[in-house]
Amino acid sequence: MIDKLSAKAAKTLCDAVNDNEKYDLYEYAFFIILSSILHFITVIILGICFNLLAESLIFYISFIVIRKFAGGYHADTPTKCFWFSFVINSVILLTIRLLSCINIPMISTILTATSFIIIIIFSPVENDNKPLSSKEKKIYRIISIIISTIMLSITFLLQIFYLYSFVNSVCLGMTVCAIVLVIEKIRKLILKTY
Numbered sequence: 001m002i003d004k005l006s007a008k009a010a011k012t013l014c015d016a017v018n019d020n021e022k023y024d025l026y027e028y029a030f031f032i033i034l035s036s037i038l039h040f041i042t043v044i045i046l047g048i049c050f051n052l053l054a055e056s057l058i059f060y061i062s063f064i065v066i067r068k069f070a071g072g073y074h075a076d077t078p079t080k081c082f083w084f085s086f087v088i089n090s091v092i093l094l095t096i097r098l099l100s101c102i103n104i105p106m107i108s109t110i111l112t113a114t115s116f117i118i119i120i121i122f123s124p125v126e127n128d129n130k131p132l133s134s135k136e137k138k139i140y141r142i143i144s145i146i147i148s149t150i151m152l153s154i155t156f157l158l159q160i161f162y163l164y165s166f167v168n169s170v171c172l173g174m175t176v177c178a179i180v181l182v183i184e185k186i187r188k189l190i191l192k193t194y
Contacts, residue, residue, distance in 0.1 A: 002078065005034055006028075007027055009027075039082070046090060050090075052093050055096050055168070059169040061173070062151060062169065062173025066119065067177050069144045070144040070148075072181040072184045073127070074127045074129055092176065095168070105164060109155075111175050112170070112171040115177065118178035119174065119178055122178075122185060123144035123181060148174065152174075
């Protein structure tokens with residue numbers, strides 16, 4: 001569906017500016033924008049359904065901000081990406097609810113610290129769809145470390161104010177980012193052996 005909307009929007013824009021040479025670029029840009037909007041709306045809907053809207057948004061932002069520079073596993077089709085994200089968001093919201101019920105801050109602290117170390121060690125992990133130059137790798141690594149350090153600091157600050165559901169949201173954003181880094185590393189190792 002997003003494919004068709006992107007194609008239609010690109011054609012409309014090409015016709016409006018009388019420039020068909022940039023059709024592919026416009027189509028791709030519209031596809032990225034519409035996909036991002038769909039993911040964001042899904043995060044909001046799931047947050048409302050679980051009665052964890054703020055936590056859902058905090059998780060999503062925490063994950064996306066680090067992931068942009070740390071990299072990691074990407075689904076090979078937009079449909080798989082959407083469903084993978086949908087399932088992950090649902091599981092994360094259930095986990096936030098569970099962690100809030102049992103209220104053991106040490107779990108979040110250990111997860112955050114472990115995720116921080118994994119991100120520091122492995123990032124950036126490039127994907128086949130997004131190769132990085134050696135200069136980009138250095139820059140992305142530095143940015144990943146800075147963002148992860150800020151996120152780690154935020155979790156400690158939130159703990160001081162006893163905002164544990166928000167701590168869990170940031171923590172799980174970092175955790176999912178660390179997991180997709182490890183998954184992509186393992187996938188690449190497996191592909192090298194074959």
